[in-house]
Amino acid sequence: QVQLVESGGGVVQPGRSLRLSCAASGFSFSLYGMHWVRQAPGKGLEWVAVIWDDVSNKYYGDSVKGRFTISRDNSKNTLYLHMNSLRAEDTAVYYCAREDAMAGTPLDNWGQGTLVTVSS
Amino acid sequence: QSVLTQPPSASGTPGQRVTISCSGSSSNIGRNYVYWFQQLPGTAPKLLIYRNDQRPSGVPDRFSGSKSGTSASLAISGLRSEDEADYYCAAWDESLNSYVFGTGTVVTVL
Numbered sequence: 001q002v003q004l005v006e007s008g009g010g011v012v013q014p015g016r017s018l019r020l021s022c023a024a025s026g027f028s029f030s031l032y033g034m035h036w037v038r039q040a041p042g043k044g045l046e047w048v049a050v051i052w053d054d055v056s057n058k059y060y061g062d063s064v065k066g067r068f069t070i071s072r073d074n075s076k077n078t079l080y081l082h083m084n085s086l087r088a089e090d091t092a093v094y095y096c097a098r099e100d101a102m103a104g105t106p107l108d109n110w111g112q113g114t115l116v117t118v119s120s
Numbered sequence: 121q122s123v124l125t126q127p128p129s130a131s132g133t134p135g136q137r138v139t140i141s142c143s144g145s146s147s148n149i150g151r152n153y154v155y156w157f158q159q160l161p162g163t164a165p166k167l168l169i170y171r172n173d174q175r176p177s178g179v180p181d182r183f184s185g186s187k188s189g190t191s192a193s194l195a196i197s198g199l200r201s202e203d204e205a206d207y208y209c210a211a212w213d214e215s216l217n218s219y220v221f222g223t224g225t226v227v228t229v230l
Contacts, residue, residue, distance in 0.1 A: 044206075044221060045157070045159075046221065047221060062216065104171050105170045105176060106155065107157070107167055107210070108167045110166070113164055
């Protein structure tokens with residue numbers, strides 16, 4: 001079955017960087033687009049970024065544009081989120097999620113999330 | 121900041137029908153499909169409705185979606201206690217070149 005496991009979260013100081021990973025299994029990773037979505041404590045969902053299966057396109061939410069970079073290594077079945085210049089408002093649980101473009105189902109499977117806390 | 125507006129809460133007794141609205145604009149709902157997600161307490165969100173009114177396999181037919189113009193709705197019929205959750209709509213926004221989520225609705229079963 002589809003499994004997505006995020007890792008790399010933790011406590012980081014404002015202005016520092018962090019890289020999140022999402023290990024995928026149970027499906028042909030290279031054939032699917034992948035997203036990052038975050039949720040601040042007690043708040044709603046906020047879409048962060050998407051990368052297409054062939055890496056030809058990447059899109060970002062306004063609040064992370066220029067600071068975060070989404071990437072993937074199809075040989076390792078792994079999705080990444082490189083986060084720079086972190087701010088307190090980036091504190092959130094970060095989820096990775098799969099997109100099945102052929103079926104028309106974005107965000108059809110989600111990981112359990114990894115918590116990032118930006119604090120001095 | 122959410123671009124799609126939902127009522128903060130909705131409630132009903134077991135067996136009742138509850139409807140949640142999602143209001144957007146011509147750059148998102150007006151041009152693109154709407155998706156609905158259910159988030160049970162302490163868990164990751166789950167895709168509930170895709171392409172406005174389609175249910176992924178395993179989603180009960182008590183859940184239904186619809187779209188008209190720049191608004192969409194999620195209906196839960198035959199409300200059950202296990203439907204207590206947060207519900208979010210989402211759509212691609214052509215102006216922002218990003219997905220946008222709704223503000224979220226907490227459904228309570230009385």
